[in-house]
Amino acid sequence: MSADGHHHPAPMSPVEQRVAALEALLTERGLVPEGFIEEITHRYESEIGPMNGAKVVARAWADPGYRRRLLADGTAAIAELGFGGAEGDHMVVVENTPAVHNVIVCTLCSCYPWPVLGLPPAWYKDPPYRARMVREPRAVLAEMGCQLPDGAEIRVWDSSAEVRYLVLPERPPGTEGMTEAELAGLVTRDSMIGVARL
Amino acid sequence: MQGFGPVGHSPAEPAFPHPWEAAARALMAVVSDAVDASGGEFRHSIERMDPGHYLTSSYYEHWLTAAATLAVEHGLVTRSELEARAGGWFPLSGPVLAPPVADAGPDVDEPRFGPGDRVRVRDWHPPGHTRCPRYVRGKAGVVVRVDGIHSVPDVEAHGAARRHEPTYSVRFDAADLWGDGQRGVSVHVDLWDSYLERP
Numbered sequence: 001m002s003a004d005g006h007h008h009p010a011p012m013s014p015v016e017q018r019v020a021a022l023e024a025l026l027t028e029r030g031l032v033p034e035g036f037i038e039e040i041t042h043r044y045e046s047e048i049g050p051m052n053g054a055k056v057v058a059r060a061w062a063d064p065g066y067r068r069r070l071l072a073d074g075t076a077a078i079a080e081l082g083f084g085g086a087e088g089d090h091m092v093v094v095e096n097t098p099a100v101h102n103v104i105v106c107t108l109c110s111c112y113p114w115p116v117l118g119l120p121p122a123w124y125k126d127p128p129y130r131a132r133m134v135r136e137p138r139a140v141l142a143e144m145g146c147q148l149p150d151g152a153e154i155r156v157w158d159s160s161a162e163v164r165y166l167v168l169p170e171r172p173p174g175t176e177g178m179t180e181a182e183l184a185g186l187v188t189r190d191s192m193i194g195v196a197r198l
Numbered sequence: 199m200q201g202f203g204p205v206g207h208s209p210a211e212p213a214f215p216h217p218w219e220a221a222a223r224a225l226m227a228v229v230s231d232a233v234d235a236s237g238g239e240f241r242h243s244i245e246r247m248d249p250g251h252y253l254t255s256s257y258y259e260h261w262l263t264a265a266a267t268l269a270v271e272h273g274l275v276t277r278s279e280l281e282a283r284a285g286g287w288f289p290l291s292g293p294v295l296a297p298p299v300a301d302a303g304p305d306v307d308e309p310r311f312g313p314g315d316r317v318r319v320r321d322w323h324p325p326g327h328t329r330c331p332r333y334v335r336g337k338a339g340v341v342v343r344v345d346g347i348h349s350v351p352d353v354e355a356h357g358a359a360r361r362h363e364p365t366y367s368v369r370f371d372a373a374d375l376w377g378d379g380q381r382g383v384s385v386h387v388d389l390w391d392s393y394l395e396r397p
Contacts, residue, residue, distance in 0.1 A: 014286065015259050019218045021283030022225050022266050025275045031228050040224040044213040090345060092367075107331050109241055110257065119213045125257045128202035134333065134385050135200060135376060144207055154383045156372075160329050161365040161388035162348045190209065 049118035050189035052083045053166060056093075056116055057192065058183035061171040071095055074166065078116060087164055088115035094157060095168040096197070101148050102155045103141065103194030104165040105133040111159035113166050117192060124193070134158060144195050167194040219258040226265040233272040238355030242327035243267050246291035267291040294356070296326025302359035306391050307347065309364040315341045317368060318397040319389065327355035330393040334385075338397045339370040342386065350390050363391035 012020065026032050056078055060067040070077035074091035078084060091113060094102040106112065107130050112120035123129050132140045137154050148154070157165045169191040175183060190196035214220040230240055243264035244252075252260065267290045269275045280288040311317055321336035329351045345365045353361045365388055372383035 014284075015255075015262065016218045017284045017286070018266070018280070018288055019221050019225070019262055021280050021288065022262065022269065022275070023221055024283055025279055026225060026228055026232075026269070029274065031232050031274070032225070036228065037221050037224040040227065041214060041217075041220040044220075044223075049213075092343070092345075107333070108329060109244070121208065121211055122215075122257065123206045123208065126202075126206060127199070127253065129205045131200055131202055132205070134372075136380070137372075137383055137385075138380065140205060143204055151382070156383070156385045157367075158331065158385060158387045160331055161345065161390065163345050163365075163367065163388055188209070195207070 044119050048114055048116075050116075050187075050192060051184075052081075052118075053113070053116035053189070053192045054184040054187035055081055055180075056083070056166070057168060057187045058180045060093075060168055061175075061183050062180045067168075070168070078166075083115040085115050087111070088113050090163045091116075091166060092157075092163050093166045093168050094155065096170050096194070098149050098170070099152055100155060101141075101146075101152045101194065101197070102157060102165075102167045103133065103137060104157045104159060104167060105130060106159045107131070107134055108158075108160055111164060113164035116166055117189060121189075141195065146196050148197070167192050169198050172198045214258075219256075222258040222262040222265065226261045229265045229269045229272075229274065232274060233268055235268055236349070236354040238327050238349075238351035238353075239268070240264065241351070242294070242355040243291055245327060246294065248289065248292060251289055263289060263291055294326065296324065296356050298357040299353050299359045300357070302350075302353045302361035305347070305361055306363040309344045309366070310391060311341045311366055311394065312344060313341055316397050317341060317366070317394045319368075319393055320395055324352060326352065328352045328393075330389060331387060333375060334368075334370060334387050334389075337370055337375055339368040339374075339387075341366045342369045343367040345388065348390070350392065352390075352392075365390050366394070368394070 060070050070093050074093040078091050096102055110120050110125040134156055137156050159165060186198060188196055191198050244260045247263055266280055270277050270290060318338045319334045347362045348365050350361045350363055353359055367386050367388050370385050372380050372385055
């Protein structure tokens with residue numbers, strides 16, 4: 001409420017004004033289908049996300065045959081669970097072990113496996129992560145609180161062409177009696193990017 | 199480029215923290231569709247941003263700037279229309295510096311390299327779009343995977359011509375890339391056939 005007693009919306013920022021300008025001009029030319037922006041918002045906020053990748057990881061932990069298929073042909077094995085499409089057409093799954101830690105990055109832009117992880121978080125797209133994960137991954141992982149087993153080798157995967165990567169984290173100890181749904185609840189987005197271990 | 203400081207990590211966040219970001223994403227899809235932009239042309243329209251603007255603006259401001267640039271370049275809107283509606287300056291990306299690709303050359307149907315082969319990345323600096331990261335140019339590595347045949351971004355970003363080549367995942371020892379003796383670290387980069395030569 002302002003002093004005159006009426007509600008005034010916050011003024012638009014310059015970038016909001018530019019978005020509104022482009023939207024208005026393209027709409028006038030009949031290029032923006034009715035409801036398109038709402039549809040994009042819904043798709044990326046509700047339909048895809050790391051809950052999908054967590055199901056893939058839990059299945060791999062629970063079913064050794066699935067794990068083998070997943071590591072041999074990530075795209076086909078992920079499709080078995082109904083996930084696929086843009087930015088997931090060529091999937092490679094890299095497996096963490098006590099001796100090997102994998103982590104994914106896109107130094108050139110923001111390539112990321114949308115069908116299993118959703119859209120990338122802001123920090124994944126910003127210069128510090130993109131520049132430093134290939135230059136000093138051990139330091140970046142330590143800063144991010146990712147504790148590696150002593151002597152573990154680090155494998156960084158820069159998604160610079162058509163393949164998109166998913167890290168298969170190690171199954172945590174003490175989870176032997178859990179159902180697949182309970183296992184999926186343990187899997188975090190960060191563990192599938194490779195900036196955390198479970 | 200280095201010196202950016204710590205990663206601004208957060209464990210989870212909404213896909214679009216601000217509504218304008220979803221709109222920017224949607225408008226890029228609208229423009230790409232209307233002008234039939236290839237993935238290479240789309241990425242290059244972001245890479246052509248003024249470097250200072252690129253580094254000081256957020257991800258979806260990149261998309262907005264690129265969408266507006268492609269819309270102007272393909273004649274959907276004019277810059278003066280955009281600026282009149284926005285009530286001020288509307289920064290756009292800079293011009294394409296590479297000449298159009300008229301003849302893409304023949305497709306490469308068979309991989310020249312296989313897993314275990316040692317390769318070197320060409321040390322060249324094209325004026326247009328490429329997906330060959332600068333930090334591996336001139337460096338030697340080992341092929342770990344062959345990933346099928348794909349359209350070469352350097353070609354598709356610069357006209358209607360297309361060339362298809364195998365891509366490879368190449369493993370580089372981090373100490374070879376950075377000369378700092380770091381141990382137990384490898385960096386894998388996915389590269390098109392024409393980026394590589396025999397060492």
